[in-house]
Amino acid sequence: MDDRNALFSQQTFARAIEFIWREAELLDRRDYRAWLDLWEPSGFYVVPIDPESTDYAATLNYAYDDQDMREKRVQRMMSGYSASASDAARTVRTVSRFTLSSDSADVIEVRSSQVIVAYKRGISTIFAADLTHKISMSGGEPKLAEKVIRLIDSTEALSAIGFLL
Incomplete structure (x- = not known):
């Protein structure tokens, strides 16, 4: 029985890593509509300022987006009317050091x-x-329930992040 649980855990962890890499690829390709489809409706996209913060609703954040705010952010980025959309940076992400929490x-x-x-x-x-x-695995298809991005320089002034982290 323990071997089955370990195998299930390893397979689930591998699926989660593949999902995270897929998210990074979508963001680098600026496929924001497909990125929105990765989310649970109740999920939160969070970029806290305080590196120790865990109560995101009660603290100041660079981003604390529910579904409505994620959609509005993507709409702004795709509209061509905002500076972040008309002159968006090209990005390449590397995601590594995966740890199952x-x-x-x-x-x-x-x-x-x-x-x-x-x-x-x-x-x-x-x-x-x-x-x-x-990552929610309950519906058979992985979905983001929450993503927290703790920038290493989050307490410093950040200039023009015109893309999703």
């Missing part, structure tokens, strides 16, 4: 690191962050 039949929590190189107007900028993905 919790594993249940319904939700798996994976921690990882991410490095983004953003290229805009001849300048490359590096963003580094610790990520936490809570």
Whole structure:
């Protein structure tokens, strides 16, 4: 029985990693509509300012997006009317150092690191962050229940992040 649980856990963890890589690819390709489809309707996309924050609703964040706010953010980015849409940086993400934080039949929590190189107007900028993905596995198809992006320089002034992290 323990071997079965271990195998299930390994397979679920591998599926979660593939899902996280797929999300990174969609964001690099600016396929924001497909990215929206990765989410549970009740999910939250969070970029906290305080690196220790866990009560996101009660603290200031760069982003604390529910479904409505995610859709509005994507609409702004795709409209061509905002600076972030008309002159968006090209990005390449590397996501690695995957650690299984919790594993249940319904939700798996994976921690990882991410490095983004953003290229805009001849300048490359590096963003580094610790990520936490809570991925719902209950519907057969993995869905994001929560994504928290803890930028390593979150307490410093960040200039023009015109893309999703």
